[in-house]
Amino acid sequence: MRAPAAFLALAFLPGPCQAAELVQYQIENGEIRASLTGQPGNPVRGRAIVAERQKGLCLLCHTGSFPEERFQGDLAPTLAGVGARMSEGQLRLRMVDGTKVNGQTIMPPYYRIDGLARVAPAFRGKTLLNAPEIEDVVAYLRTLRDDDAGQSK
Amino acid sequence: MWNELRSAGVIAALALCAGARAEDARRSGFDDMGPGTQAMQREDSSNPGMLSALEGESLWSAPAGPAQTSCASCHGEASASMKGVAARYPAFDTASQRPLDLAGRISQCRDQRQQAGPLPRESRELVALTTYVGLQSRGQPIAPPEDARLTPFRDAGKALYSQRMGQLNFSCAQCHDENAGGHLGAALIPQAHPTGYPLYRLEWQATGSLQRRLRNCMIGTRAEPFTYGGLEYIELELFLMQRAAGMAIETPAVRP
Numbered sequence: 231m232r233a234p235a236a237f238l239a240l241a242f243l244p245g246p247c248q249a250a251e252l253v254q255y256q257i258e259n260g261e262i263r264a265s266l267t268g269q270p271g272n273p274v275r276g277r278a279i280v281a282e283r284q285k286g287l288c289l290l291c292h293t294g295s296f297p298e299e300r301f302q303g304d305l306a307p308t309l310a311g312v313g314a315r316m317s318e319g320q321l322r323l324r325m326v327d328g329t330k331v332n333g334q335t336i337m338p339p340y341y342r343i344d345g346l347a348r349v350a351p352a353f354r355g356k357t358l359l360n361a362p363e364i365e366d367v368v369a370y371l372r373t374l375r376d377d378d379a380g381q382s383k
Numbered sequence: 384m385w386n387e388l389r390s391a392g393v394i395a396a397l398a399l400c401a402g403a404r405a406e407d408a409r410r411s412g413f414d415d416m417g418p419g420t421q422a423m424q425r426e427d428s429s430n431p432g433m434l435s436a437l438e439g440e441s442l443w444s445a446p447a448g449p450a451q452t453s454c455a456s457c458h459g460e461a462s463a464s465m466k467g468v469a470a471r472y473p474a475f476d477t478a479s480q481r482p483l484d485l486a487g488r489i490s491q492c493r494d495q496r497q498q499a500g501p502l503p504r505e506s507r508e509l510v511a512l513t514t515y516v517g518l519q520s521r522g523q524p525i526a527p528p529e530d531a532r533l534t535p536f537r538d539a540g541k542a543l544y545s546q547r548m549g550q551l552n553f554s555c556a557q558c559h560d561e562n563a564g565g566h567l568g569a570a571l572i573p574q575a576h577p578t579g580y581p582l583y584r585l586e587w588q589a590t591g592s593l594q595r596r597l598r599n600c601m602i603g604t605r606a607e608p609f610t611y612g613g614l615e616y617i618e619l620e621l622f623l624m625q626r627a628a629g630m631a632i633e634t635p636a637v638r639p
Contacts (some may be wrong), residue, residue, distance in 0.1 A: 250570075255460070283568070287551075289568070290566065290567050292569045301566075301568045302568070303565070303566050303567050303568050303571030304566045305562050305565045305567065305572075307568070322500055329552075336553060336557050336561075336562065338550070338551040338552050338553075339552055346547075346548075346549070346550060346552055346605070347546060347547060347548050347549075348548045348549060348601075348606040348607045349549055349550050349605065349606065349607065350549065350550070350602070350605050350606055350607045351607065353549075353550040353605045356550070358550060358551075364434075
């Protein structure tokens with residue numbers, strides 16, 4: 231797993247995600263309080279990740295205030311106001327691994343590589359998002375304080 | 384005698400269906416399609432899946448193998464001999480001691496009876512023959528055989544249906560039981576009843592099998608699909624056919 235050859239091979243794979251080495255984190259009272267990067271994320275980049283279907287995938291299930299994005303899903307709570315409903319640490323835990331909050335959730339674990347079955351070779355050993363991207367999305371979600379936004383049904 | 388018994392069984396099954404219908408919340412994917420796509424399926428002249436069925440019809444009587452036998456040489460008119468067959472598959476194959484889906488049975492017959500070699504999975508010919516045989520059961524209720532030898536395979540299919548898979552970590556059940564009727568992006572999540580296979584999928588621009596459709600879902604969850612013809616797909620089909628028991632066969636269906 232940690233052989234140099236494996237590292238080299240993975241380093242040349244395209245894609246957003248990092249291999250093998252995940253940042254360690256602590257879960258306390260339903261939160262991951264510390265930033266995975268030690269830095270605050272960038273909400274502008276975070277918004278782009280959330281809106282982009284192939285990257286964040288968020289709008290396949292969630293609605294939110296994205297007037298430019300049509301065909302948002304309705305399988306999960308709206309993102310509108312989520313920054314008021316949840317703390318930064320709660321959002322971070324839900325992004326990293328929502329199954330830690332609710333074992334039955336359909337939300338994919340965005341920062342986990344273990345305990346997954348039959349992952350396709352192209353995605354094996356990779357997280358959906360890397361640590362800076364998780365922080366960007368968390369920073370963006372924290373800006374969503376308005377409960378009334380995104381109610382376009 | 385056997386025919387009488389079987390008729391009685393069918394009547395009993397139909398009566399059960401009729402009784403259950405009032406509370407049956409099951410929906411075929413057909414029920415949720417737009418009127419245009421429904422009309423395309425309903426009218427044989429506009430249903431693109433019928434092209435595959437027609438090709439299958441000519442293959443049915445095309446000689447193959449050293450003895451130049453065709454399906455028709457043994458089975459005669461498909462409209463008589465194949466009626467209701469697709470509604471009972473997958474079935475247990477004594478020779479291989481495992482369940483076979485309809486396509487697998489056709490390919491096995493081609494290989495062992497006609498000695499013309501197996502037909503590759505998802506090949507045009509195999510899809511065509513399967514569609515033609517499936518068409519002979521159109522309108523009939525799905526009637527999985529009561530064969531105890533199938534039970535462990537069906538149970539394995541049920542377990543697979545509930546197993547999370549892929550980087551996105553979804554199980555079939557999470558979408559098609561718990562969230563059926565909801566929308567993944569723009570797409571309505573159907574209840575995933577295998578009533579119409581092989582079917583013409585507009586997204587494919589082709590007629591394809593249930594295994595091809597299951598494969599699409601697995602790729603969508605970023606899972607490694609099972610091998611075509613693999614036992615896992617047949618186990619899943621056994622479970623799905625049981626889950627859809629009593630619903631009408633639509634082959635060849637049309638889906639978005």
